[in-house]
Amino acid sequence: MTIFQFPDKQNRPAYWLAFFGLVLGLLIFFDFSSNALAQNSAEQASIEATAQLEEIQNAITISEERRQQLRAEIEEFEGDRTSQSAALIAAAQRVKLTEIEVDDIEKRLGVLLESESRIAARLENSDSEISSLLAALQRISKNPPPALIIDPSDALNSARSASLLTSILPELRQRAEIIVSDLNQLEATKNRVLEEKQQLSARYSSLLEEQLRIATLIEARKLGVVRVGADLAAEEALAEQLATEATSLGELVDTLKLRIASISEAADAAQQADNLLGNEDNPALDADLVVAALANTDRTSPAFPFASAKGYLSAPASGVVVMEFGANDGFGGVAQGTSILTRADARVVSPADGWVMYKGPYLSYGQIIIINPGNDHTILLAGLDKIDVDLGQFILLGEPVGTMGSRTIGQTITTSAGVSRPTLYIEFRNQDQALDPAPWWARQTVQTPAQAQAQPQSE
Template sequence: MALAPGKRRGLWLAGTLLAALSSLPLLAQSETPAPTAPPAAAPAAVTPAAAEQPATVAAPTQSDLEAVESSLSLSQQRIDELKAEIAAMEGDRTQQNAALIAAAQRVKLAEIEVADVETRLSDLIVAELEVRGRLDGSQAEIANVLAALERISLNPPPALIVDPDDALGSARSAILIAAIVPQLRAKAESVTADLTELTRIKTAALAEEATLRANHAVLEEEQLRIATLIAARKQGIGVRTTQLAAEEQEAVALAARASTLKELVDSLSAQVSSVSEAAAAADAGLDPDLPVMTPEAIQLALANSARTEPAIPFGVARGYLTMPANGVNVLDYGASDGFGGINHGISLVTRAEAQVVAPADGWVLYKGPYLNYGQIVILNSGQGYTMLLAGLDAVTVDIGQFVQMGMPLGTMGSRTIGRTVTTNAGADQPTLYIELRQNNEPVDPTGWWATPTQSG
C-alpha cells in the first residue's frame, strides 16, 4: 500500500531534521577553543617541593618592554597612545602611583570576568554534549523506522480489489503505519526542539567567546601599561644610592644564610632602620592605644596616592587589606601542613600568570628566590607587622622601595613554583602562599581582608 501524501511529507520532514544534525559544528571543536572551568578546590596539604630556584627578576627594561609589545595583539596605534599617556606623567610620582593602582584593579576585575566566562563556556560545552547525545539516539531510532517504512513502500501489500485473500495483511500494514506515523511526528518535534536548543547554545557560546576576547584585550593593554609605568618610575628614581645598593646585597646575603622563614624575617627586621628611616620611625612610634579612625577617614587616607609611608597604622587596617591575587583558597591558616604541624599562612590557587599586588602599604624588606618557596616578597608594614608572599614567578619591586596597597608586586607563573599544593586541580596550578606576622609570630589573616565593596 503506497503512503499518503501527508505521511510522505511527515517522513520527508523527519529525514530533513536528521540531515540537519550534522550541519552544526561541535562547540568543543569550534575555531576558538573554549577553556575548561577552574576545578573546585579541596582542602589540601602543603609539602616542600625540591624545585630549582628561579633567578631574581629585575624591573622591566627597554628590551623587556619591546618583548611585551611584540607578544601583544594590540594595534601599534593603541601602543603609541599608551606610551604617550604615560610619558605625560613623567616626573609626577603621585600620578604614576595612582595609574599603577588603577591599572592593577582593572587587571583583577578582568581576571575575575575571564574566570567566570570560562566557567560558563564549560557549562555550555557540557549542555551541548548532552543535547548531541540525545540527537544521536534519536537519529538511530528514526533511521530504523524510516528503513522499515522504505521497505514497505518498495514492496507494498496488494490492493484489496486485486487480491482479496490478502485483506488481513493489508489491514495489519495500515494499522502499523497509522501507529508509527504519530510516534515519528512526536520524535521529529523532539528533534526540532533539540536542534533549537543546540542553536541557542552555539549563539550563547559565541557571545561568551566575544566577552572572553574583550577581557583578554583588557589584560594585554593593562599588562603593557603596568610594565611601562614601572619602567618610567624606575627611570624617575635615577641611580640607586650606594647605601641602598649595599642594603640590597646584605638582604640577599641574609637570605642565603637563613635556614627558615622566621630566621630570615628576624635578620631582615634587624636591618629595617638602614633599609628605610621612615619604616624605623613607624616601628619606633608604636602606640599601644591606637587612634580610633572612622571608615571614611581610613578610605580618605588610603586614597592619597602621594603618600610615602603607610596611610594608617597597621593595627587599624583590619578589614581593609587587599587580597593580593584572585584565586581559590585551598589551605587555611591553622590547617595541617602534612608533617604533623600546622600551616602558618593561607594558600591560593591562581590563574596562570595572575597578577600579584601589595596587600598593604609597606617597605620591601626582601624580594627574590628563597629556599623552595620560589620568588618571594617580604613587606614591612610597620608596628612590627610583616607580610610574606611566596610562589611568584616574577617580581617587579626593589628592596627598600615603598609600595602602596594595591600596587603590582609581580606575577605568578604557569605552574606551581616551590611549595606544592596537592588538590584535585593537580600540582600544575600556580599557588600563592601568604603569611601575616607580628613581631615575627604568625597571625591568622582571617578578618583582615577587605570586602569587595571596601576594596573596590
C-alpha cells in the first residue's frame, strides 16, 4: 500500500508543471495581498483618518445659488426681531445636534480604520509562515520523488516527501481560508468606511449651511439695533479697560454697573424681572408651562426664575467634559466650573435667558461672556474666539452668543489635550458661591470622561 501516489513517469512533467504554476500563483497572491494591505500601522491609520476627515470637510462648499436662497429667507425676517431670534435659536439647535452626529460618525470611522489596520497586520504577520510553506512545496516541485512502483529503492524519500505534502497542504489550505476571511472582512470594512464618509459629508454640508444661516441672521439683526455704533464701541472699550483693572469677576461686574449705562440698565431690568417672577425659593416648574414660555421668542425678560431652572437649561456647546466641577484644576486648586472640549469653530449658545454684563478679554480666560440670569446668579462662559452679542443685550436660552476657535484659548484648565482642541469653560455662581453646572442641563449634549471612553468596539 503506497502512502502517496505520484503520476506515472510519462505524465509526471505535466503534473509538476501544473503544480509549480499553482505554487507560483499562490506565492504571488499571498505576497501581493499581505504586503499591499499592511501598509499602515495603527499610528499611521490615525494620521490617515485625520487627513481624510479634513479632506472631506475642506471639499464641502455652498453654491452661490444656495447662498442667495438663504439670504432671501432671512430678508423675510427684516425688522422682525422675534422671528430673527426664533430662527437663530432653531439654527443653533440644529448645529448642536449635527455636531453630535458628526462626532459619532468620526468615532465610528476611527474604529473602522483601526480594524482595517489590524487586518493588514495579521496578513503581514502570516507572510513569513506562508512563505516557508510555499518554499517547501517549491523544493518538492523541483525534485519530485519517484513513484514507489517505478523506483522502490527510494521508498524512504518518497514516503518522507509524501508525508510532508500531506501535512503542508492542509495547513496551507487553512491559512488560505483565514486570509480569504480577512480579505472579505477588509472589503466589508472598506464598504462601511465609504458609507460613513458619505454620511459625514452630508453632515458637514448641513453644518456649513447652518453656520452661514446664523452668521447672516446675526448680521441682519445688528442692522436693526437702535444704539449708535460709536456709543457701543466706546462702552466696549471702557469695559475692556475696566476688566484689566479688576481683581475679580465680581469686582468687574460691580464696576461695570456703576460706569456703563447699558450694564446698569441691564442690572435694573434683571432686578425688575426678579420682582415680577417672585422671590419664592426654588419654586417647582411645570414642564408644559416652561415649553410654552420658551416658545415666546419675543420675551424681554427670563421665561422663569433662574433659581428654579435646574433641568431646563441648554448646555452651551456639545463636547466632552475634561474637567468636572470640584476636580483638581491642575494649579493646586479646585475647579470652580466645568471644562468641555468642543469641535473647532463650534457654536456657543446662551445656557439661559439673561443680560450680557460683560463681553471681551479677561486675564488668562481669553474671550469671555458674563450673563446675569437673575436671582443673584451669574454665568461665565470663557475660552471663546469670537463673541456675537453686545453689552447689556438681553439674550434668550439657546441663542448663539459666539464661536470657539481651532485650539484652546487662555489658561483656564490643564488637560492632556494641550492646545490641540478648543476648550469652553463654564462657571455658575450664586453671589460668591460657585455652583456645579451639571444638574442644570435639560438634556445631555456633553459627555463625562467615562462616557467618552466607552467607544464602539471594533470587529
